[in-house]
Amino acid sequence: MKRIHVLLIIAFLVGSCLCFRSVCNGSEVDWSGRADVGFMGKEGSSDEVSGNARVVVEREAEDSRLQLKGEWIYSEDDGDKSGEEVRLDEGFEVDLGSDIYWLMDSRFEYNWVQDLDRRVFALSGFGVYVMDGLSVDVVGGYEVEKYADQALEDDGIVRIRQRFNKKFDNGIEVVESVEVFPEVDDLDNLDDMYYRLVGEVELRVPIVSGLALSNRVRDEYRSKGEDKNDLMVITGVSYSF
Numbered sequence: 655m656k657r658i659h660v661l662l663i664i665a666f667l668v669g670s671c672l673c674f675r676s677v678c679n680g681s682e683v684d685w686s687g688r689a690d691v692g693f694m695g696k697e698g699s700s701d702e703v704s705g706n707a708r709v710v711v712e713r714e715a716e717d718s719r720l721q722l723k724g725e726w727i728y729s730e731d732d733g734d735k736s737g738e739e740v741r742l743d744e745g746f747e748v749d750l751g752s753d754i755y756w757l758m759d760s761r762f763e764y765n766w767v768q769d770l771d772r773r774v775f776a777l778s779g780f781g782v783y784v785m786d787g788l789s790v791d792v793v794g795g796y797e798v799e800k801y802a803d804q805a806l807e808d809d810g811i812v813r814i815r816q817r818f819n820k821k822f823d824n825g826i827e828v829v830e831s832v833e834v835f836p837e838v839d840d841l842d843n844l845d846d847m848y849y850r851l852v853g854e855v856e857l858r859v860p861i862v863s864g865l866a867l868s869n870r871v872r873d874e875y876r877s878k879g880e881d882k883n884d885l886m887v888i889t890g891v892s893y894s895f
Contacts, residue, residue, distance in 0.1 A: 687711040692890025704729035717749045738766040753783040769802040825860035853876040868892040
């Protein structure tokens, strides 16, 4: 645990220094954010209720971007808890020129359905803008993972990510990402390699000024285990500020 704490502290210190440097260089700094809230209920053969909340805060300067994100999803079935998920993300990027950027990411995850008590990682690496709105990055770092009734595990981690973001003239926005986490210890045995794949697509449709309808589909696939796939559809109202 001490090693992941040191990595997180170093990552945040480096990110803070770079943010401060860009401001001191006279870069224009813009802060923006949005808050999403959704709720769904069902009555009949079973009484189901679910809710979700997400807050995203972003800072954009001339040559750097900072994003902080927090999300909570909860569901009940006939009065009993059937799901809960918490996810906190921090991402910082600095443009290096020629469509190349350096990035630093950290994440905390809790998932009641998967018996995941916590997953924390800190990553750093490089990415490239392939075309307008489309980027690919490869990062490495360290991860701590704890499942219920299992010992704490910590190891090196690699992530390969593809992102796409497109906003049309009518205000409709499409955001898509795919993350692949291969098991570092299995890289020498690709035929039997364990990996996690997380994909998400979001469609935001404006309703009135500042308000939009947010529809997201998220899928997490694990190459091994009994329950390999988790598919989630999230709908809510998004307010931009």
